[in-house]
Amino acid sequence: MAEAEIYADSGSLSRKVVTVSAGEAHTLALTAFGVMFDFDFMREGDGSVYSWGRGTFGRLGAGSEVDRLFPAKVEFNSADTRGNVKIVQVSAGAYHSLALSDDGSIWSWGHNTYGQLGVNGENSLVPSLVQMFHELHPPTSITDHESITETETRLQISSIKAGGMMSLAIDNLGSLWTWGNCPSQDTLTENEFSLISTYTPIPIWNFHGQTVVKVSCGNEHIVALVTTGETHNGDNLLCYSWGNNNHGQLGLGDTEFRTTPEIIKKFNQKSPYTAYEVACGAFHTSILAKKDGDVSTSLCWTFGLGDNGQLGQGSGTNSLYPEIVEGIPENIWLISVDCGLFHTSVVSLEGYVWSWGMGNGLGLTESEDGDAFFPRVIPCNGLKYPYFKNPVQVACGAAHTILLGDNGCKIWSWGRGRSGVLGNGKVNDYFAPNLVLWPPLEQDFMENGNGKLVDNEKELMEEIDLLNSKLLMMEKYVMVLHGSVFGRPFEEDKDVLVSLRKTGSFDVGKEWENMLESCDYGELLRLEMFYGKMIAGVKDKMMKVRIKEMIKECLESSKSMDY
Known part of the structure; x- marks a missing residue:
């Protein structure tokens, strides 16, 4: 989701999550930014960022490389700006993270070997302001900077995206910028694909007179949705791709790399289909598209590497062209799609989730059920509904999946749980959705079992420790009892x-x-x-x-x- 949403229902805005983003083994969540009125009180969402999972390289922005088993707030140094930092968008790369503030500034933290943080330096354990954009000007601005003010020339960013080892941004004029380990635009390397590492944002000059609306990137390729003219009217989007194409991940019908963007024919100006969402895995791509004139039905298309079933097309072969994913019911509207390392997930407006690819669609490398070559429904575990009520977005990491639902009040996770990736306080793998511990524990006011408000952190942590000890004792008792009855260890997913x-x-x-x-x-x-x-x-x-x-x-x- 490119922009924060303002909710007008009951409850605290600070607990509403508007978007989630999954990296290789970490997850980011962004709370609402805005003001709402609740009875006689005015509540304000502060646009805060929370992170959990693996802490290596500082990707969590916590000031250390320690793992986090449940969501914890990321602190931004407001001394770098004129006031409080309010974030409106987040994006997780493989080992780094990006955040966009309401004033158009970019913050970054985590891995920086290739300059993907937009700074010339080492890895960063905490968010730092990307100063490079403050020194750049929009590609269409005039050259005589002395005749115009700083406000008029300062580059304003409206959207961000983090990929494997690269970062992307769209400015307020619809221009696209890239930095980190990016596909080279140098035509001299025409016979051999190459990547260029830079911490300085580089503009993509090929969309003059057009507006880049959405963009996604994998390890070595980029796919963008771009308008046919200067403005976006909702249906005039074309789909471009460039970069490495060794598995057909550009959807251009061959395996030749591209140094400059090229239109994917399936979604060109003459096509009856218009793409509206795009997601890139490491070496495959997924696109949501609607048929022109139809506002109630959409289709999922995939192409690229398919050896683990991540294309959902019934086989483990690669696809050089976009092909429709079979097995998803007709006459539904898909609101979100994302690609993991070797798996893909989509969610419909009604709240049904489908996944396919490695580890039965979970992204796990070790799974008794093997890989899923067709979409499989992910049930809403523990509830009476087979679907997730009021879904918002699905996000895929390397081997885990996150589902934001209940209008942003609940987060589910499943897949690999090591390092606390699932945000449920445990490090176990889960083959069915489990609730992330949300709202976070450090909420200013939380209710205890007696319905009373607790604002003492020490008292709260003692209560949590007591509950954890009771839970551990219960788990041990279950193990002993089950072993006595059945003569074998207790297996949670089966027993x-x-x-x-x-x-x-x-x-x-x-x-x-x-x-x-x-x-x-x-x-x-x-x-x-x-x-x-x-x-x-x-x-x-x-x-x-x-x-x-x-x-x-x-x-x-x-x-x-x-x-």
């Missing part, structure tokens, strides 16, 4: 009781039926021995009778079964 997983309540009768269907005779005998020992410790006579009846019924049923 959660069906009735608990689906309804949130425990149905004893239903679980006995499930055990009879799934357990072998040896397991049932171990179960009988376990409950035999348990009966000895039961004081209530009626309970003993009931337990004996249940065991008898189960054993009689098991003897009648064929094994």
Whole structure:
């Protein structure tokens, strides 16, 4: 999402997330920036940035390289500006991060080996102002700078995008700038693809008289949506691509690289389809497009590297042209798409999420289910709905996926959990969506279990530590109990009781039926021995009778079964 949104419903704006962005192993979330009225009070969203996940290279902006297991606020040094910093957009690259403030300034932090931070220096552990743009002028400005004021010549940025090792920005005149490890525009390297590393933003001169509206980039290629004329009217977008094309990720029908932007024919001026969203993985591309005149149906197109099923076209082959992803229902409107390293995800207006690619669409390198070559539905785990209510955006990291829903009040995550990438306070991998710990723990005021407001950080942390210790004790008890009954370790993704997983309540009768269907005779005998020992410790006579009846019924049923 290029701009922050202003919400007018109940609740604090500071808890509303307007956009999320996923890097290789970290995630950024941006809260709303604006003012709303709630009964007799005026609340203001401060445009704050939160980060979590792997801290290597300082990509979290936390002042260190320590991992964060749940969202924590990123602090900006307002001494570098004239007032408080209010952020309106964020973007996560592989190992670096970008933020755009409301005055058109860019902040950056993290990995900087290739100059992707826009500064001439080492990696940065905290956000720093990109001064280079303050020294540049729009490509169309006049050369006699002495005759115009600083305000008129200062370059204003309206949108940012971070890729693998490069960064992109669109200014308020619709011009595109690149820096970091970018595809070379030098025609002298025509016979061999090359990248140029620079911390100084370089303008892309090929769109004179046009406006760049959206842009995305992979490891070595760039795809942009550009107007046919000077202004954007909603339907006059063309799709351009350039850079490395060794896997067909430019969608131009071959594997030849391009030093300058070239129109993808499937989305040119004569095409009946108009692209409105674009996302780049490391070596593949995905585009959302609508048919001209149809405002209710859209399609997802993919091209490039497909060996792990990240194209969703039913095979592991590459595609040199944009092809429609089969398996997504017709007559739906897709609101967001993103590409991970080797997987892709989309979300519809109704809240259904589809993923495909490596690790059954999760992006995981180790998965018992293999790769997903067709889209698979991601259910809304733990809720009665198979969809996510009021979705906003989907974002993909290298091996994790983030879904922003409930109009920005809830964040779900799944995939690789190491280093706290999923933001749920744990480091486990999750194959189904789990809620990110949002609102963040350091919120000024939080409610405790008694409904009282707590503003003492020490008291709050003590309460959290107590809950964590209780949770750990419960997990150990479950492990011991499960091992005693079934003779093997507890596996969270497989052994959660069906009735608990689906309804949130425990149905004893239903679980006995499930055990009879799934357990072998040896397991049932171990179960009988376990409950035999348990009966000895039961004081209530009626309970003993009931337990004996249940065991008898189960054993009689098991003897009648064929094994």
